[in-house]
Amino acid sequence: MGFLFGRLTSALVVVMGVCTLVFLLIHLVPGDPVEMMLGEGAAPADRSALRAALGLDEPLHTQFTTYVSRLARLDLGQSLHLHRPVEDLLAERLPATLELAAAALLLALVIALPLGSFAARRRGRASDTVAMGFSLLGLSIPNFWLGPLLILVFSLWLGWVPVSGRDSADSLILPAVTLGTSLSAILARMVRSSLLEVLGEDFVRTAHAKGLSAGVVLCRHALPNAAIPVVTLLGLQLGALLGGAVITEIVFSWPGLGSLLVEAIQSRDHPVVQGTVLVISLGYVGVNLMTDLAYAWLDPRIRLR
Amino acid sequence: MLRFWIPAGVLGVWATLAVIGSWLPIDPYRIDLPAVMAQPGVGHWLGNDDLGRPVLDRLVAGARVSFVVAIGVVAVSAVVGSLLGGAAAYTGGWADRLLMLLVDVFLAFPGILLAIALAGVMGPGVDNLIFALSAVGWVGYARLVRAQVLSLRERDHVTAAVALGVGRLRVLVRHLLPLALAPLMVEATFGIAGAVVAEAGLSFLGLGVQPPDASWGSMIRDGSRYLLVAPHLVMAPGMAILLVVLAVNLLGDRLRDCLDVRLDHSKQ
Numbered sequence: 227m228g229f230l231f232g233r234l235t236s237a238l239v240v241v242m243g244v245c246t247l248v249f250l251l252i253h254l255v256p257g258d259p260v261e262m263m264l265g266e267g268a269a270p271a272d273r274s275a276l277r278a279a280l281g282l283d284e285p286l287h288t289q290f291t292t293y294v295s296r297l298a299r300l301d302l303g304q305s306l307h308l309h310r311p312v313e314d315l316l317a318e319r320l321p322a323t324l325e326l327a328a329a330a331l332l333l334a335l336v337i338a339l340p341l342g343s344f345a346a347r348r349r350g351r352a353s354d355t356v357a358m359g360f361s362l363l364g365l366s367i368p369n370f371w372l373g374p375l376l377i378l379v380f381s382l383w384l385g386w387v388p389v390s391g392r393d394s395a396d397s398l399i400l401p402a403v404t405l406g407t408s409l410s411a412i413l414a415r416m417v418r419s420s421l422l423e424v425l426g427e428d429f430v431r432t433a434h435a436k437g438l439s440a441g442v443v444l445c446r447h448a449l450p451n452a453a454i455p456v457v458t459l460l461g462l463q464l465g466a467l468l469g470g471a472v473i474t475e476i477v478f479s480w481p482g483l484g485s486l487l488v489e490a491i492q493s494r495d496h497p498v499v500q501g502t503v504l505v506i507s508l509g510y511v512g513v514n515l516m517t518d519l520a521y522a523w524l525d526p527r528i529r530l531r
Numbered sequence: 532m533l534r535f536w537i538p539a540g541v542l543g544v545w546a547t548l549a550v551i552g553s554w555l556p557i558d559p560y561r562i563d564l565p566a567v568m569a570q571p572g573v574g575h576w577l578g579n580d581d582l583g584r585p586v587l588d589r590l591v592a593g594a595r596v597s598f599v600v601a602i603g604v605v606a607v608s609a610v611v612g613s614l615l616g617g618a619a620a621y622t623g624g625w626a627d628r629l630l631m632l633l634v635d636v637f638l639a640f641p642g643i644l645l646a647i648a649l650a651g652v653m654g655p656g657v658d659n660l661i662f663a664l665s666a667v668g669w670v671g672y673a674r675l676v677r678a679q680v681l682s683l684r685e686r687d688h689v690t691a692a693v694a695l696g697v698g699r700l701r702v703l704v705r706h707l708l709p710l711a712l713a714p715l716m717v718e719a720t721f722g723i724a725g726a727v728v729a730e731a732g733l734s735f736l737g738l739g740v741q742p743p744d745a746s747w748g749s750m751i752r753d754g755s756r757y758l759l760v761a762p763h764l765v766m767a768p769g770m771a772i773l774l775v776v777l778a779v780n781l782l783g784d785r786l787r788d789c790l791d792v793r794l795d796h797s798k799q
Contacts, residue, residue, distance in 0.1 A: 236635070243636030252652055366776040368728045370735040370748065371769035374755040382759045469642020473732050477755075487644075488736055491651030503640070503648045510641045 229522060237515045241508060248504045249293050252496050253286065263306075263494040279306070280496070302504070303497040307490070312501035315486060320505070322392055323482030326474070327467055329398055330406035337410040342417025343444055349422060358418070364411030369470050373404040373477035390479040397478075405474045409463055416459045420452040427451075453524055461517025465510050535785060538778035545775050548591050549598030557588035559745050568761040578763045581753065586767050589745035593768060596739075596746045597775070600660055601726040605719050607665040612672025613708060613715060619673070620680035621703050630673065637670040643729050650738040660739050664729050668722065675718055679711035686710075713790040720786055724779035731772050747772050 260276050261268075277283045281292060296303065302312035345357040380400060381389040388397040424430065425448055433443045472484030479485065483502050490498035548555075563583035571578040577586035619630035637645070649663035683689070684707060692706050733739040734748030742749070747768040754764025 239632065240635050240639050243632060244639050247636055247640075251648060362777065362780060366724070366773055366780055368731060368769070368772055368776070370732055371751055371765070371772060374751065374758055374765050375769070377755075378758050378762055378765075465638075465641035465644075467642070469644045469647075472644065472647055473735065476736060487647065487651075491647070491736075491738070496652065499648055499651060503644060506644055507640050511639050514639075 230519070233515060233518050237511055240511055244507050244511065245294070245297060245504065246290075248500050248507070249290060251500060251503070253289075263496065276306075302501040305490075305495055305498050307493040307495040307498070312497050315498060316483065316501055316505050319481060319483045319486045322480060323468075323471055323475070323484060325398065326401055326405060326480060326482060327464075327471055329402035330409065330467060330471075331464075333402050333406035334410035334413055337406070338413035338417055339449075341410070342414040343421060343449070345414070346418045346421035346425060347440075347444070358415065361411040361414045364407045365415075367407065369404050369408065370473050370477055372407060373400070373474060376400045376404060377477075390477075392481055401474050401478045401480050404477065405467065405470055408470070409467055412463060413456065413460065416456050417452065420455040421448055424448050424452045450524075454521060457517060457520055457524060461514050461520075464513050468506050468510055534781065538781040541774050541778040542782070545594055545778075546598060548594040552591050552595045555591060557585075557591050559584060559588040559592040560743050561585065561588075568757060568764070570761075571763055577767045578761070580750075580764055581757060581761075586750075586764065589750060590747070590767055590771055592745040593747040593750060594771070596657065596734075596744070597727050597730050597772075600657060600664070600730040600739075601723045603661040604664040604668055604726040604729075605722045607661065608668030608722065609672050609715065609719050611665065612669035612674075613676040613711070615669070616673035616676035617680045617703050617708055617711070620677040621684055621699065621707065627677075630677070634670050634674055637667065640667070643667065643732060646729060647733065647736065647738065650733050655738055655741050657740055660730060660733060663733070664726060668726070671722070672715065672718060675714060676708070676711050679714060680707050683707055683710050717783060717787045717790060720779060720783040724776045724783070727772060727775055727779070731768075 260273050260280070260282060264272060264276060274283070281289050284292075300313060302316070304310070305312055305315060308315065341357055341361070345354045345361075348354045348357075377389055377400065380386050386396075387399050388394065391397055429451075430443060430448055433447045434440075438446075471482065472487055474480065475482045475484035476488055483506055487499060487502040487506075490496075490502065561584060563579060563585075566575065566579040566583040568581055569575060569579040569583070571586075575585050575587070577590065580586055580589065615630060619627040643664075646663045646667045649666055650659055653659040653663065680703075689702060689706055692702050697706070730739060731746065731748030731751070734746035735752045737749070737752070739748060740746040750768040751765050754761070754768070757764055
């Protein structure tokens with residue numbers, strides 16, 4: 227219980243910090259946000275109207291109180307460009323991003339677990355080197371390049387899947403592969419190294435000595451014990467996954483939160499920028515909290531501490 | 532040996548082009564309409580883009596941008612992060628708690644999301660790009676150096692320095708930070724790869740350097756409109772990024788093995 231309580235408190239503090247930082251996003255950066263939004267040639271009347279609309283004419287602490295009390299009522303403000311509540315826009319776009327992230331995550335696990343186990347069991351051999359070489363390549367290839375390459379080969383040349391959009395089930399394939407590649411590469415390396423530590427342990431030798439097959443030893447004895455570092459990394463990497471989703475969504479015109487963020491930046495719609503960043507970050511904090519709890523579930527020693 | 536010299540060579544070419552690029556006889560802005568989207572050939576080795584500008588020349592100009600941003604971001608983040616992390620750990624108490632809270636809050640932002648938002652709100656440009664990426668990047672170094680200093684500050688030579696009346700700042704800078712240098716160097720090496728990808732990514736989103744200036748990221752963005760007719764527009768800058776990042780990652784792995792540092796590369 228103490229563990230749970232401690233984690234919840236610190237997550238709450240981080241959530242408050244995140245909200246504050248998102249509020250400061252348009253206040254702390256150099257330059258006048260209103261000038262950035264309207265351009266230099268704007269009429270003074272327009273400027274003061276926008277300033278009032280954003281509440282920027284009030285003192286900072288008043289603005290902050292207003293912001294927090296609105297946030298408590300789940301009111302993220304109005305979009306300046308689309309004249310609609312920001313939370314409605316977010317609710318519209320969220321499912322697409324969740325779908326993409328879940329597909330990429332699933333793909334990464336399906337690739338990384340076998341690849342990492344394969345490399346660990348053949349440590350030092352040519353097949354290990356090749357597997358890890360592939361993983362290094364996957365780690366180094368930026369998704370805004372991988373995306374266009376996949377489009378060129380599988381959509382334009384082979385015509386197997388749609389180029390972009392989210393109209394049919396198979397339009398998810400390329401975005402998920404693009405987003406999942408680097409995650410699967412990082413995870414495969416982690417699975418390999420944490421399996422290598424476990425494979426030298428006594429209980430693995432005992433399992434082998436009992437006459438269990440290599441597959442059973444791997445799946446029943448080695449992998450569960452190698453899981454903790456992998457789960458930790460997975461939780462941390464979800465952040466990179468969500469960040470990478472912004473670029474992947476742009477490459478494939480995927481109608482999720484990431485493309486909403488970039489559209490909002492392009493139309494200088496600051497309330498939407500703030501809302502998107504806030505929602506993605508809070509989602510990430512939530513996932514990390516769950517990772518910590520999963521951790522305690524995987525390793526009873528942590529619960530009892 | 533090859534595993535060291537090939538990546539080192541790639542990085543050497545990148546750095547050299549970035550440094551001497553402005554003295555080379557290149558013209559990344561020369562518009563040549565008859566040569567629009569010309570395939571690679573003699574005289575224009577990597578072909579021409581949608582305005583007939585030579586891709587090779589733009590690639591060299593882009594090398595400079597990515598090099599300047601990468602070095603700038605890593606330098607600023609490493610210096611700011613080490614000083615803050617080191618000072619917090621060495622002082623302890625509320626300063627340390629405050630820093631860790633700040634670090635936790637910054638780490639709660641996924642990947643380069645905060646950098647995208649910052650760059651988006653501040654507007655495009657290389658200096659804004661460096662600011663946005665450093666504002667996100669310092670956190671890793673602060674956490675790393677803090678952990679190092681926490682374990683180092685109890686060492687005898689620090690006690691001796693304090694007993695001799697050495698000031699706090701001097702103890703930190705002369706006696707603590709140098710010992711934390713090995714893991715810091717490994718982190719900074721991987722940081723270069725991260726910054727190259729981040730710069731290209733932000734430029735891909737239109738938040739980095741502005742046209743007509745060339746960046747590898749914006750070259751990919753512009754080129755992907757002509758994917759079918761002129762794939763070389765996307766291939767060339769993508770290959771350049773991949774080579775540099777691969778080289779940095781290979782060298783980083785080697786450096787880590789040589790210095791025998793264990794780090795979590797959660798941010799990679």
